[in-house]
Amino acid sequence: MELVRLDKISLSFGTQVLFDMIDLSLKKGDKVGLLGRNGTGKTTLMKIIAGTISADSGEFWLRQGAEVAWLEQSLPNTDNKTVYEVVATGFSEIGELLSRYHHLISNYHQDNSTELSEIQSQLDSRQGWSIDQKIDSIISQLGLPKNQMMSELSGGWRKRVAIARTLVREPALLLLDEPTNHLDIPTIEWLEKKLQEYNGTILTITHDRRFLQNISNTIIELDRGNLYQFEGSFEKFLYFKDKQLEDQEKANKLFDKKLAQEEVWIRQGIRARRTRNEGRVRALESMRNERSDRRDIIGDSSFKINNADNSGKIVVDLTDVTHGFNNSVVVNKFSTRIQRGDRIGIVGSNGAGKSTLVKILLGKIQPDTGDVKFGSKLEFAYFDQLREHLDLEKNLIDNICGGQEFVEINGIKKHSISYLNDFLFTPERTRTPAKALSGGEQSRAILAKLFTQPANVLVLDEPTNDLDMETLELLEELLIKFNGTVILVSHDRQFMDNVVTNLMVFEGNGMVEEYVGSYSNWLEAGGKMIPFEDNITTSFDTKGKSNRSSSRTKDLDKVIRRKNKKLSYKEKFELEQQPLLIEKFESQIAKLDRVTSSPGFYDQDIEKVKQILSEITQLQSLVSIAYKRWDELEKIKNLSNSAD
Known part of the structure; x- marks a missing residue:
């Protein structure tokens, strides 16, 4: 059943053409990811569908009676309302009655009894109490403080409120503009599950590739005023897109060769041109225009880091560091050593203390207790999620x-x-x-x-917010090639997987644990984020000791702190085998790479292509794990030697 239809929609702002006679049809159950560079008009397209702006020309049709809910990219400016009141606005008039009812109940006195009775009567007759239950349910699911003022909430909590307001009515069409911005990973995973179970239609703009893969069944790309639709998952779209770009590059080379020949012809002189078909001149002009409009395949990033001289081997040492606010622990007796070249990912729920730990590592704040020692020749560059580095008035x-x-x-x-x-x-x-x-x-x-x-230590606190995918991938490439140290806080799971090699995980009550590997490695080994409703920091005494201690046993790949333990016979054998294992995996990868490079590889069945590419990815993951295990065993060996 068709829900939305755009027919030959055009829209321009000044000389910039955003949409050029585009068509779009959304059916019930479609879960669509809308892709495109920043500035191509993705949010503007959503505004047309939401009915907040009109196109210059073309027809827009929405099925009669279909309800639309729009999660905007910006956070709601509702400081003078409670959480309940904001979520209730998802039901417009009934929501206003419920908000007024709760306000009167919480401020009850004899003078408002008549108004209260009238509102109660209206709610009785309009099924208001079932709506009240829906509002309470979504507030509870997201762990929101029902009666708290919006002005008291952080950006992450305000985003949860906005999501609750959007979902509460269960509309026929959900428009989601960057829904994962400002959210922590547990909330993102909750939202993914909710959207997977949702029976309506979804159109979402997001830079979060893992999120897009998990919720979408159709991809639409907005490129130079045109829409291109692909039926299938985001992963399949990427395979298709890579093949399309390769074919386009080949076609472009043939086109450029033909254009060069025509340019030679046009320069042969006026007399020569008069003896030839004037249609050829017009065709050349058309070719020139087509070439100027072409969007080439993006190559290596132009971004460059202003590299400082290498730092010392040790970047920072933390010993029994404890810090908190308002009688609540955010970091509890945490010890770690960060060395040159480490790529650390910091993971935890909103409010867990990630940014606080970053500031301790930067030396911007002193912990309540514990020691922080910095290495030599350190040059920090710090990306702040609050954008305090920009003067908004300056160009x-x-x-x-x-x-x-x-x-x-x-x-x-x-x-x-x-x-x-x-x-x-x-x-x-x-x-x-x-x-x-x-x-x-x-x-x-x-x-x-x-x-x-100039930097040899990059500290990035939520750098991926609002970036389009192309910029995000360029940033990934830069960080992977960077020869210094990277400390990264991010809710973007794919970004973390591609960049980091070690994790610091906030596990509740100020406890921070370290693990070797990527975010996915940690999950595969049994790691689990604490739910956001359980992310409550514990009180602490003046000595900085927690009133509760973690009882969870860590049997994952641990950070090495085994200073008095030597390699076992089994570990010695394992250490000797790691280079051979890596060589075996890399040989298999090289063999498969030759297969993928053969002519016609991408012309065969997509499932076969996907299978081979998946095998390469798995082998690359095994190589990475083998290198990490090799490094881990070497650390144990070196520590045991130093202890001797």
Whole structure:
């Protein structure tokens, strides 16, 4: 059953064409991911479907009686309302009656008894109490403080409230604009499950690739004013897209060869042109226009980090560090050593203490108890999720380049406009005040500013918020190639898997545990995020000791702290076998790589292609695990030798 139809929709802002005669049809049960670069019009398309703006031309149709709920990217500005009152607005008039009823009940006196009786009568006749139960249910599921004022909530909690308001009515169509921004991983996983069970239609804009894979059955890409639809999962779309881009590159080479031949012909002279078909001249002009509009395959990132000299081997040592706020522990007797080249991911629920731990590692705050020792030659670059590094009144040139004509990156001077162009800012955009930039543009601007600083330690607190997928992948590539140390806080599970090699996990009550491997490795070994409703920090005494201790046994790949234990015979044999094991896996990968490089590989059945590519991914994962195990065994060996 068709729910939404867009027929030949066009829309322009000034000279920029966002939509050029686009068509779109959404049916009941469709779960659609909408992709496209920042600025291509994804949110604008949602606004047309939500009915908040109109197109310049074309027809928009929504099935009569179909309800639409829109989760906007920006957080709700409802500081003067309680959580319940905001969620209740999902039911408009009935919601207002319920909010008024609860307000009168909580502030009951004789003078409002008449109004209370009238509202109760209306709710009785309009099934208001069943709606009240729905509101209470979604508030409970998300662990929200029902009667708390919105002004008292952090960004993560406000986003949960916005999600509750969007879902509570169970509309026919859900429009979700960056739904995972500001959320922690447990809430994202709860939302995924909720959307998987949802019987209506979903259209979502998101940079979260794992989320998109888990909830979507259709992908739509918005590119240069046109919509391209793909039936299938995000993973299958990527296979299709890679093949499409490869074919396009081959076609482009043939096109460019033909264009070059025609350019030679057109330069042969006026007389020669008069003796030939004038239609050929018009065809050449058309080819020139087509070439200028072409979007080439993106190659290696232009981003570059301004590398500082190598730091010392030890970056930072923490010993029995405890810190808290308002009689609540956020970090409880935590010890760790971070070494040069480590790639650390910090994981935990909102409010668990991730940003606090980051600031302790940066030396920005002193812990209540415990010791923090920093290594030598450290040059930190810090990405702050609150965007405090940007002066919103200044333009990009002033913000990032200090108003200078040139910036110096790794000893090489580069023009400021050229440098900003590497971060996808046009010359005109470089003169724009930061306050006029979108969320994604502000994130790119912070990265641009960050990478002008000489650094050997990158500390990134939620860097992926609002970034489009292309920019996100470029950032991943940069971090993977970076030869310094990376400390990363992120809710993006795919990003964490691709970048980090070790985890620090907040497990409740201020307890932080360390694990070797990626986020997925941790899950596969039995790791589990504590639910957000259980993420309550415990009180602590003046000595910084917790009133409760963790009783969970850690039998995963642990961080090595076995200073007095030597390698067992089995471990010695395992250590000797690791290089051979790695060689075996890499040989199998090379063999499969030759298969994928053969002509016609991508022309065969997609399931066969997917199977082979999956085998390569699994083997690469095994290589990574083998390297980590090799490193772990070497650490045990070295520690036992030093103890001797």
